[in-house]
Amino acid sequence: MKLLWYILAGIAGGIIGGMGMGGGTLLIPLLTLLLDIEQKHAQAINLIAFIPMAVVVSIINAKRKNLDYKSILKVVVPAIPMSVGLSFAVGKISSNVLSIIFAVFLTVLGIVMMISTLYKCTLAYMCKCKEEYSYND
Amino acid sequence: MKNQNDAEKVLKKIENLKFKGNDDIEKHDKKKILSKKTKFALTIILSAFVGALNGLFGGGGGMLVVPILTILCNLSEQKAHSSAILTILPLSITSGIVYLVRGDFVLSSGGWVSAGVILGGIIGTFVMKKLSNNTLAVIFYGVMIFAGISMLVTKL
Numbered sequence: 001m002k003l004l005w006y007i008l009a010g011i012a013g014g015i016i017g018g019m020g021m022g023g024g025t026l027l028i029p030l031l032t033l034l035l036d037i038e039q040k041h042a043q044a045i046n047l048i049a050f051i052p053m054a055v056v057v058s059i060i061n062a063k064r065k066n067l068d069y070k071s072i073l074k075v076v077v078p079a080i081p082m083s084v085g086l087s088f089a090v091g092k093i094s095s096n097v098l099s100i101i102f103a104v105f106l107t108v109l110g111i112v113m114m115i116s117t118l119y120k121c122t123l124a125y126m127c128k129c130k131e132e133y134s135y136n137d
Numbered sequence: 138m139k140n141q142n143d144a145e146k147v148l149k150k151i152e153n154l155k156f157k158g159n160d161d162i163e164k165h166d167k168k169k170i171l172s173k174k175t176k177f178a179l180t181i182i183l184s185a186f187v188g189a190l191n192g193l194f195g196g197g198g199g200m201l202v203v204p205i206l207t208i209l210c211n212l213s214e215q216k217a218h219s220s221a222i223l224t225i226l227p228l229s230i231t232s233g234i235v236y237l238v239r240g241d242f243v244l245s246s247g248g249w250v251s252a253g254v255i256l257g258g259i260i261g262t263f264v265m266k267k268l269s270n271n272t273l274a275v276i277f278y279g280v281m282i283f284a285g286i287s288m289l290v291t292k293l
Contacts, residue, residue: 103289
């Protein structure tokens with residue numbers, strides 16, 4: 001029975017991840033809160049599970065010509081040493097402390113992203129209204 | 138049958154033109170606000186931060202890659218979302234190896250979750266084309282805030 005839940009949690013995280021919205025932010029709390037997996041283990045699952053998914057999705061996106069390799073390289077090069085360094089640092093933090101830091105990060109990021117999306121929506125809506133107004137003239 | 142195919146091709150071409158047009162307009166608008174040098178410096182600093190998040194939390198960096206790509210690298214929304222996935226891939230490989238060597242990946246649970254993620258990822262790429270992202274995004278961020286708060290409540 002638990003296997004089914006593992007797969008379902010994976011599918012939920014995968015859909016959000018495949019849309020490029022950050023599946024890990026959903027998958028990790030699903031795994032720790034509902035399935036009682038330790039924070040570090042959930043993070044490891046998220047990292048490893050993302051790899052084959054990203055390969056498949058990137059092949060689809062490359063065929064659609066939806067990738068900009070130059071910009072990707074610009075972000076990847078400075079990010080890699082930091083990610084390796086902090087992956088090592090995680091080994092020295094307890095899972096409980098890590099999950100508290102993660103929870104704070106999740107809440108703050110959620111609020112920031114929510115506000116910025118709503119702001120974008122209102123801007124787009126206002127632009128639309130302006131257009132209609134000018135057409136009526 | 139042949140005509141239908143031709144019509145589809147033409148439609149695709151028009152779509153591509155539209156996207157290019159949008160890109161140009163966005164480039165033009167955004168160039169005025171920040172100079173090229175500040176953009177480059179910001180890209181490097183924020184990218185290092187993305188790497189840090191990826192290593193520390195095993196995810197969540199992708200969310201910050203999208204604004205970096207749209208605002209600092211002048212990509213369109215859709216292109217940025219797709220490119221963000223490929224950006225996170227090398228980061229996940231390198232930090233994944235560190236986690237794996239330390240023994241944090243448990244195959245009995247992780248293997249099944251991974252299978253689900255692959256399936257979900259493929260569904261996600263096809264859904265991305267059809268759904269309006271904003272409604273979904275607002276719901277998703279709501280879920281994120283809820284998950285964050287309930288995690289704090291249970292762990293503190």
